[in-house]
Amino acid sequence: MIWCMLFAYRPLLRVYRSEFVDTLRLSIPIVIAQLGVVLMGVTDNLFVGRLLGAVPLGAAGLANSLSFLMSSIGVGGLSVVAALVSKAHSQNDAAAVNRLFRAGLRVGVLLSLLLGGLSVLLAYNFDLFGQTPEVTRLSRDFMLILSASLLPLLVFVAARQLCDGLRYPRVAMVITLSALAINALFNYVLITGIGPFPELGLMGSAMATLLSRLFMAGAMLLYIYRANRFAPFLTSAFASLPCADEAWTILRLGIPGGLTFFFEVATFSLAVVIVGWLGEDRLAAHQIAINMASVTYMMATGISSAAAIRVGSAVGRASREGILRAGIAAFGLSVGFMSVTALLFLTANDWLVTLYIRDNPEVMRIAAALVIMAGFFQLSDGIQVVALGGLRGLSDVNVPTLITLFSYWGVALPLSYVLAFPFKMDAVGVWIGLLAGLTLAAILLTWRFFRRVRRVDLAMTVPSDNTVPIVH
Template identity: 80%
Template sequence: MFRFLRTYRSELTDTFRLSVPIVIAQLGVVLMGVTDNLFVGRLLGAVPLGAAGLANAISFLVSCIGVGGLSVVAALVSKARSQNDTAEVNRLFRAGLQVAWLFSIVFGGLSIVLAYNFQLFGQTPEVTKLAENFMLILSASLVPLLIFVAARQLADGLRFPRVAMAITVGALVLNAFFNYVLITGFGPFPEMGLMGSAMATLLSRTAMAVGMLVYIYRSGRFKPYLVRAFRALPTSADVRTILRLGIPGGLTFFFEVATFTLAAVLTGWLGEDRLAAHQIAINMASVTYMMATGISSAAAIRVGAAVGQGSNQGVYRAGVAAFALSIGFMSVAALLFFTANDWLVSLYIRDNPAVSTVAATLVIMGGIFQLSDGIQVVGVGALRGLSDVNVPTLITLFSYWGVALPMSYLLGFTFKMDVIGVWIGLLAGLTIAAILLTVRFFRRVRRLERTVSGIPA
C-alpha cells in the first residue's frame, strides 16, 4: 500500500487536485434534485416527494445523452491543449455550444412529449398529475443546463475546473432559496406548492448558463483561445467529431441512468410508500455517484492529455490513479451509508415510519454497490480519454438492460422480494459493468504499448 502511494504520489495528487473542483461542480448539479426532494418531502409530504423524484429522474434520463455526450469535449480540449493547438480549442468550444443547442431542441422536445404522456409510467393518478406539470417546467430548464455543460467543457479541459465549481455552488444556494420561497409563498413570492420547486430549478440552471458564459468571455484566462481571428474557422468537422464520440458516450451514460429510472418506475408499481423510500435512497446514491463522475471526468482529461503527448505510461498511470481515488472515496461513502442510514433518511422525511423503515434498508443496499458504481464510472471516463466509446456503450447496454433490469423485475415481482429484489438487480448490473470496463481499459493500454513497440496489436 505504501509502495503504491510512493509510486503514484504525483499522479494521485494531480488527479485529486483536478477532480475536487469537478466533483463539487458535479455534486452541485445533482444536489439541485436532492434539494428539490428535501424541500418537497419536508414541506409537502410523501406523494409530492414521489412525484417530484420520479419527474426529476425521468427528466435527467432524457437529458443524460446530451450531458454525457458533451462531456467528451473536455478530453478533446485537453488533448488539443497538450499539442498547443489553440485554434482547435476554439473550434471545439464553439462546436460544443452548437451541439448543446441541437441537443436542447431534441431532448427538450422529447421531455415535453413524455410529460404529456406520463400515464405511460403506470403510476397512481395523483402522482401522475403532479409529475406531469413538474416535468413540463423541467423540460424548459434543459436548455440552460446543456448550454452550461457545453461551456464548462472549455474550462475543465483547460484545467480551470474551479470556474464551474464556484458557479454551481452559487446556483445551488439560489435553488434552495427559490425552493423555499416559491413552495411556501414567502414574502412577495407567490405560493406555488410543488411547481415552485420546479421553477427554482429552472431559475437556478439559467443563472448557471449565464454565469458560465459571462465568465468565459470576460476572463483573461480564456482570451488566447477566443481571439477574433478564430471566429471564421469552420466548426463542422468538430461538430461531427463531438457527435461521433459524444452520442455513444452519452448512450453509455443513458443506459445506466435509464436503468435506475426504470427501477423507480418498477418500484412505483409496488406502492407510493415504496416509491418515496426508493427516491430517498437513490438520491443519496446519486450524490456519491455524481462525485465519482468528477473523478471520471478528471481521468478523461488526464488520459486525453497523455494521449496528446504520446505517453503510453502517462495513460496507464492516469487511469490507475483515478481508479484508486474512486475506490477510496466510495469506500468512505459506503461506510457512511452503513452506519448513518437512519439519520440520513430523517433528513428527507419525518412522521412516516412506513417510508422511513424501507428507505433505511435501501440506504444500506446503496452502500453495498458503492464500489461497483465508482469503478464502472471511472472506467467509462478513462476509456473516453482514449476516444474509446463504442465498446463501452455495448458493455453498459448488456450490464444494465441485459442483466440489471431483468433481474430487478424477476427478484422484485416473480420471486416476491419487493423493493429489495429490485435493488439486488441493480447491484448485479453495476458489478458486471465495473469488471468489464476495467478489463477493457487495461487491455487498451496494453494494445497501445504493443503498437509503440512494433508488436502487432
C-alpha cells in the same frame, strides 16, 4: 477499517504520489461542481418532502429521474469535449481548442432542442408508467417545467468543457455552488409563497430549478468571454474558422458516450417506475435512497472526468505510461472514496433517512433498508464510472456503450423485476438487480480500459505541422 485500507495502499501511494496529487487537484473542483448539480435534485426533494409530504416527494422524484434521463444523453455526450480540449491543449493548438468550444456550444443547443422535445412528449404520456393518478398529474406538470430548463443546462455543460479541459475546473465549481444556493432559496419562497412571491407548491420547486440553470448558463458564458485566461483561445482570428468537423467529431464520439450514460441513468429511472408499481410508500423510500446514491455517484463522476482529461492529455503527448498512470490514479481515488461512503451508508442509514422525512415510519423503515443496499454497490459504481472516464479519454466509446447496454438492460433491469415480483423480494429485490448490473459493468469496463491502454496507437496522436500555437 480505514487504517487497514491506507496500509494496503501504501506501496501504490509511494509509486503514484504525484499522479494521485494531480488527479486529486483536478478532480476536487469537478467533484464539487458535479455534487452541486445533483444536489439541486436533492434540494428539490428535501424541500418537497419536508413541506409537502410523501406523495409530492414521490412525484418530484419520478419527474426529476425521468428528466435527468432525457438530459443524460446530452450531458454524457458533451463530456467528451473536455478530453478533446485537453488533448489539443497538450499539442499547443489554440485554434483546435477554439473550434472545439464553438462546436460544443452548437451541439449543446441542438441536443437541448431534441431532448427537450422528447421530454415534453414523455410528460404528456405519463400514463404509460402506471403510477397513481395523483402522482401522474403532479409528475407531468413538474416535468414540463424541467423540460424548459434543458437548454440552459446543456449550454452550461458545453461551456464548462472548455474550463475543465484547460484545467480550470474551479470556474464551474463556484458557479454551480452559487446556483445551488439560488435553487434552495427559490425552492423555499416559491413553494410556500413568501412576500411578493406566489405560493406555487410543488411547481415552485420546478421553477427554482429552471431559474438556477438559467443563472448557471449565463454566468459561465459571461466568465469565459471576460476572463483573460481564456483570451488566447477566443481571439477574433479564430472566429471565422469552420468548426463543422469538430461538431461532427463531438457527435460521433459523444452520442455513444451519451448513450452509455443514458443506459445507466435509464436503468435507475426505470427502477423508480418498477418500485412505483409496489406502492407510494416504497416509491418515496426508494427516492430517498437513490438520491443518496446519486450524490456519491456524481462525486465519482468528478474523478471520472479528471481521468478523461488526464488520459486525453497523455494521449496528446503520445505517452502510454502517462495514460496508464492517469488511469490507475483515478481508480485508486475512486475506490478509496467510495469505500468511505459505503461505510457511511452501512452504519448511519437511519440518521440519513431522517434528513428527508420524519413523519412517516413505514417510509423511513423501507428507506433505511434500501440505504444499506446502496452501501453495498458503492465500489462497483465508483469503478465502472472511472473506467468509462478513462475510455472516454482514449476516444473509445462504441464497445463501452454495448457493455453498459448489456449490463444494465440485459441483466440489471430484468433481474430487478424478477426479484421484486415473482420472487416477492419487494423493493430490496430491485436493488439487488441493480447491484448485479453495476458489478458486471465494473468488471467488463475495467478489463476494456487496461486492454485498450496496451493496444492504443499513439502514432496517430502526434500533432500536425499546421497547429496554431498558444500564446500566453
